[in-house]
Each structure stands twice: as structure tokens, then as C-alpha cells.
Amino acid sequence: MTPAQTPKGYGPEWNRQLxxxxxxxxxxxxxxxxxxxxxxxxxxxxxxxxxxxxxxxxGKRVLDIGVWDGWFSFEMERRGAEVVAIxxxxxxxxxxxxxxxxxxxxxxxxxxxxxxxxxxxxxxIVLFLGVLYHLxxxxxxxxxxxxxxxxxxxxxxxxxxxxxxxxxxxxxxxYETNEMEGQTDNWCAPNLACLMAMCRTAGFARxxxxxxxxxxxxLACYRRWAPENPRGPRAELLSAVxxxxxxxxxxxxxxxxxxxGFRTGETGLGLTDVQPxxxxxGVRPISVSNMGGDLWQTNFKLPPGLEPGWHExxxxxxxxxxxxxxxxxxxxxxxxxxxQIQGVRDGTSWASDVLDLKLSRVLALWCAGLxxxxxxxNTCVLLNGLRCAIEFLAPPAGNRQINVxxxxxxxxxxxxxxxxxxxxxxxxxALMIRA
Numbered sequence: 001m002t003p004a005q006t007p008k009g010y011g012p013e014w015n016r017q018l019x020x021x022x023x024x025x026x027x028x029x030x031x032x033x034x035x036x037x038x039x040x041x042x043x044x045x046x047x048x049x050x051x052x053x054x055x056x057x058x059g060k061r062v063l064d065i066g067v068w069d070g071w072f073s074f075e076m077e078r079r080g081a082e083v084v085a086i087x088x089x090x091x092x093x094x095x096x097x098x099x100x101x102x103x104x105x106x107x108x109x110x111x112x113x114x115x116x117x118x119x120x121x122x123x124x125i126v127l128f129l130g131v132l133y134h135l136x137x138x139x140x141x142x143x144x145x146x147x148x149x150x151x152x153x154x155x156x157x158x159x160x161x162x163x164x165x166x167x168x169x170x171x172x173x174x175y176e177t178n179e180m181e182g183q184t185d186n187w188c189a190p191n192l193a194c195l196m197a198m199c200r201t202a203g204f205a206r207x208x209x210x211x212x213x214x215x216x217x218x219l220a221c222y223r224r225w226a227p228e229n230p231r232g233p234r235a236e237l238l239s240a241v242x243x244x245x246x247x248x249x250x251x252x253x254x255x256x257x258x259x260x261g262f263r264t265g266e267t268g269l270g271l272t273d274v275q276p277x278x279x280x281x282g283v284r285p286i287s288v289s290n291m292g293g294d295l296w297q298t299n300f301k302l303p304p305g306l307e308p309g310w311h312e313x314x315x316x317x318x319x320x321x322x323x324x325x326x327x328x329x330x331x332x333x334x335x336x337x338x339x340q341i342q343g344v345r346d347g348t349s350w351a352s353d354v355l356d357l358k359l360s361r362v363l364a365l366w367c368a369g370l371x372x373x374x375x376x377x378n379t380c381v382l383l384n385g386l387r388c389a390i391e392f393l394a395p396p397a398g399n400r401q402i403n404v405x406x407x408x409x410x411x412x413x414x415x416x417x418x419x420x421x422x423x424x425x426x427x428x429x430a431l432m433i434r435a
Contacts, residue, residue: 012182025071027097035097037069044071050210050218051154053125057081063123063148065112066131070094073105076127084120086110113137115144117305124151130216132157132195133180136187138172142202146223147252147305153221155199156213160191164217166209170194192217203304205275205282223303225275225282225316232320235264235274235296240313240326243299247375249329256302257286258328263294264317273318276300278328279311306330329373337374339419339426342366342399353431355415361406363388366399367419367426374400380420383410 018024023037025044034041058080064073067085074097077083083105085094090109098105110119112135126149128142135141145153160173170193180186190198192209195217199207204221211218241248243259250256260276274288274296281303288298298315308331314322346354347362355363363383370379374393381388381404388404402419412435416428 023069023093025069027069027071027074029100039071044075047129047156047213047216047218048072048075048154050156050213051220052152053079053154055079057125060124061121062125062127063120064127064129065115065145066129066134067091067094067107070097070105070107072127072129074098074101074103076125077101077103077105081125084108084123086115086120088112112141112144115148117148117307120148122148122150122305125149126153128153129156130158133189134185134187138188138190139198139202142198143304146203146221146303149204149221149223149305151223153199153204153223155195155219155221156216157195158186158189158215159195159212159217160189162191164192164212166193166196168193170197195219200284201286201301203281203283203301205284223281225277226319228316228321229319230321232316233264233266233318234320235262235266235315235317235323237262237313237315237324237326238295240324240328241375242377245375245377247377248327249332249373249375249378250302251331252302252304252306257299258302258313259297259299260313260315261291262296262298262315262317262323264296265294266317269296269317274298275316275319275322277314277316277322278303279306281306302330308332332373334373334378334422335371337371337421337424338369339421339424340368341417341419341426341429342368344417344429344431347403353429355406355431355433357410357412357433357435361408361410362391363404363406363417363431365402365404365417365419365429367402368399369426370396370400370419370421372396374421378422382418382420383407384415386410 017038026037026041027035060081062076062081062083064085067073067087073083073085085105086108088111128145132138172190172194174188178184196207199221205225206222208220239261243257269288271285274285283300283303285298285300291297310327313326314324316322343366345364347364348359376390376393383406386407388406390404392403394401412433415433419426
């Protein structure tokens with residue numbers, strides 16, 4: 001459909017029809033009668049038909065957000081799914097149809113911002129149809145949607161009609177009051193490129209443009225990458241750390257990002273060529289950079305909705321097989337521990353219990369008793385009470401090596417070294433600092 005064919009000024013007319021019929025959706029009743037709403041039965045079937053949703057949903061869970069009268073919820077139930085339907089108000093029309101159909105759809109009154117794995121669970125398919133532009137915080141809402149989606153989110157939204165090019169400059173209009181169709185609950189309108197960009201930014205691995213309908217654009221948003229090509233190019237994952245603090249601990253309540261280093265013989269890699277994966281969930285990178293030769297670095301968002309615990313990080317390039325056995329900790333509390341310094345050496349001469357300032361300011365120490373999720377961010381090394389910058393902390397395995405750079409203000413003479421993890425401290429280790 002071209003922009004010239006797009007209807008405008010439909011808001012008042014829709015409101016008039018809704019006042020007359022009382023129904024937003026149309027329904028075919030069990031006795032063959034029809035309930036005629038603003039949206040015809042054919043238009044509802046066409047709308048859901050834009051998405052790759054199977055006819056048989058036996059064993060699947062579906063979440064319908066902004067359910068209104070409920071046609072999409074009941075259609076998913078008819079296909080065999082277990083359905084949860086939510087809306088920000090208690091619609092008596094939904095309850096009326098629910099009773100007529102003798103439905104088992106679970107109906108909840110919730111705001112979109114309340115959606116989380118803890119509040120509603122996780123779903124194979126999430127329907128997010130005609131809701132986004134009603135929200136003041138559309139990107140945050142999409143992150144909420146992503147967090148409870150395990151496979152596919154069907155996203156349908158009003159879009160600006162002047163440019164349907166997915167590769168155009170992303171643009172979002174904001175409406176302070178009733179500038180859009182005279183409705184005060186219409187807050188924003190993205191163009192197609194912006195809608196797709198927001199879905200990717202929210203954490204979906206793949207965003208597939210399906211179609212433009214008279215009043216909306218339809219996107220299929222996937223949490224996982226397309227099936228891998230076993231004979232495709234390979235990459236070796238070298239590191240996976242927090243992009244801000246270099247640690248391995250992450251929190252889904254924050255906007256956390258990973259930085260991964262990897263090696264590959266591929267050249268000219270871009271954002272669409274690198275496929276990071278965390279516990280099976282793909283995330284589109286926000287940056288891919290060559291660090292020289294066959295070394296590369298990529299940054300990407302922590303996938304929304306991860307359960308607390310340890311998660312495997314893997315990475316593929318250009319659809320090849322993923323590689324990696326590195327792990328990150330998501331909302332894993334630091335346990336009580338007893339750090340024990342087992343040895344201290346000059347980082348240059350390798351002399352024991354000595355730091356020679358003429359050579360460098362790097363110390364290497366070995367510490368036992370560190371918890372598995374001790375990292376460069378939550379571990380502290382103090383030299384005479386002054387915090388040292390940790391440059392390296394070995395992965396968990398027995399005594400862990402820690403390399404630190406001591407502050408410039410440290411003076412020559414006897415010194416004490418202490419390792420702290422959270423509130424737990426080691427006994428002091430003595431060393432001599434030489435000028």
C-alpha cells in the first residue's frame with residue numbers, strides 16, 4: 001500500500017461506530033449468529049494471518065497484550081494454545097464472550113509495565129497488536145514484551161505513512177495531548193524503520209517485516225537466530241565481560257551490555273554478520289569492530305528475561321556454528337567466603353614478596369577461597385589501604401591469579417596487601433616496596 005492510499009482522520013469515525021455497536025471486535029457465535037464490531041471478522045483474520053503462527057498450537061503458551069474484546073485470544077485458544085490475556089481495564093465485553101465460548105483463557109488486569117517473567121511467566125508466542133503507540137514508553141514496553149517471549153512476538157503498530165522503507169532514517173513522532181486522531185492515549189508514532197530498530201534494540205535477535213496493512217505495520221520478532229549452517233564460517237570466542245566494568249556479573253533490572261572478543265578468519269564483518277547467543281537467546285549487536293588482524297570485538301545487550309543463575313555465552317559469524325564455553329552470572333549473589341593470599345610477586349622480575357618501582361607498578365598475587373562469581377568489579381585489592389586497579393583476574397580454578405597496578409602515591413617501604421570480596425577480607429600479606 002502506498003502512503004496516498006492510507007486512510008486518515010479515522011479516529012472520530014471509529015469512535016462513532018464503537019459507540020453504536022459497543023464492540024471493537026466482531027465474533028461468530030456458537031449458534032451461528034454474528035456480533036458485528038468496528039473490526040470485521042475478515043479484517044481480524046487477515047491481521048493475525050500476517051504472522052507465522054501455526055494452525056495447531058497444542059502445547060504452546062500464548063500471551064495476548066491489550067486484549068480488548070478478545071478475538072485474538074479466543075482464536076489462539078481455538079488453535080489449542082494455553083492463553084493468558086491482559087489489558088489495563090476490566091472489559092465486560094471480554095467477559096461476556098468468554099462465558100459464551102466457555103473459554104479457559106486466563107484474563108488479568110495489568111499494565112504493560114507490570115509484565116515480567118515473575119508476574120506472568122514465559123510464552124512461546126506473544127501478541128502485541130495495536131498497543132505500542134498507546135504507550136509513553138514504547139521502547140521500555142518492547143523490552144517487557146521481549147522478556148516474556150521465548151520464541152515469537154507478533155508486533156503490530158500504527159506507523160508514520162510517509163516512508164515504508166525499512167532502511168530509512170528511524171523517526172518517532174511524539175504527541176503531547178490529542179494531536180493523533182483526537183485521542184489522548186495515542187502517544188507516539190514510529191516510521192517503519194524506527195519500529196524495526198526499537199524491536200531489535202529491545203533484545204530480539206531477528207525482526208522480520210511482514211506487511212503494511214491499512215492502519216499498521218506487522219513485524220515478526222524472534223528471540224533466536226535462524227538455524228545455523230554447520231558448514232558456515234567459524235569464530236573462536238575469547239572473552240565475555242560486562243562492557244562497563246569488565247566483570248562477569250549482570251543484572252536484568254539494569255540496561256546491561258556485554259563485550260565479547262573473538263577471533264575469525266572472516267573479513268569485513270558488520271552488525272548483521274555476528275550472532276551472539278546467551279543461553280539460547282540471540283541478540284543483535286550494537287557494534288562490531290576489528291581490533292587488528294583476525295581479532296574482533298562486539299557489544300550487545302544482555303537478553304531480557306534471563307533467569308537468575310549462570311548462563312553460557314556463545315557466538316557465531318555469518319550463520320556458522322556458534323562457539324564458546326564462557327559463562328556469565330545473572331543476579332547471582334556473592335556468597336560468604338574466606339579469601340586467602342597464597343603468594344605475591346613482582347609483576348616484572350617475578351621476585352617473591354617484592355615490588356620494585358624501578359621496573360613497574362604491577363603486582364601479581366594468587367588467592368584461594370574466591371567465589372566463582374568474583375570478578376574485577378566486585379573484588380578489591382588494597383595496598384596499605386589504597387585500592388589497586390585490577391588488570392587481570394583468572395577464571396575460577398583453584399588459586400586465582402590477580403594482576404594489579406598499584407597507585408602512584410604508594411611509597412617505598414614495608415607494605416600490607418589485602419583482598420576483599422564483598423564484605424569478606426583476607427588476612428594481610430606482607431611485602432617490601434623498593435624504590
